[in-house]
Amino acid sequence: MPPVPLPPPAWPMPLLKLRIDDIDHEGAGIFLEAVNPKLALHTAVAASFKWLYTSDTVPKHVTQVLLVLRSMPGVAYTTGTHNEKEIHFSLDYILQSKARAHDEIMGVLVHEVVHCFQHNARGTCPGGLIEGIADFVRLSEQLSPPHWKRVAGQKWDVGYEKTAYFLDWIEKNYGDGTIRELNELMKNTDYHRRIFRELTGRPVRKLWVKYCRSLEGSVVVQQDK
Ligand SMILES: [Zn+2]
Known part of the structure; x- marks a missing residue:
């Protein structure tokens, strides 16, 4: 062999x-x-x-x-x-x-x-973000299982693929390496949601709204026509 x-x-x-x-x-x-x-x-x-x-x-x-x-x-x-x-x-x-x-x-x-x-902000990183980052790497390696779907919802940090797709959207819209920087920012400091603003210029709440709207994009386009 x-x-x-x-x-x-x-x-x-x-x-x-x-x-x-x-x-x-x-x-x-x-x-x-x-x-x-x-x-x-x-x-x-x-x-x-x-x-x-x-x-x-x-x-x-x-x-x-x-x-x-x-x-x-x-x-x-x-x-x-x-x-x-x-x-x-x-x-x-x-x-x-x-x-x-x-x-x-x-x-x-x-x-x-x-x-x-992965870094966990000295143990203060929310569990949903920890799981979201793990599945972001899985997704980025093209290893997402067939049942995974991008879905909108009330919360960005429910974890797993729901958060992973949101992180993937951030990576694609705010530059390659954004999630790498997010991980790095959680090396030696406690977690605070403002790290999303440091990375993207927008609060995570607004990023989530923008992401959810992007999922409805095709519907909106059809209505506009
Ligand atoms: Zn896990």
């Missing part, structure tokens, strides 16, 4: 580990057929660095990431210490996702790996 192509080794990679708690679980077989574990973890770490850091700002405190595949309810979660992270990923969920195993495994891995590295 030809050697596995790896992303350019420009980023400082932590030690990457894999543990499969039940090799006889059907989900384990699906995982190993759908992805090359080494390439999958390298790609997920590189994606997190690419969208949230530069070579100057890339965090170096995480010395290892351990991926644990095991039978459990839910999808996945990230735990561990400041330096050593653990991602637990459900073999039952991988089995359920059999039909689109590669993209779903990579999407979940990217999301969880972002949690290993």
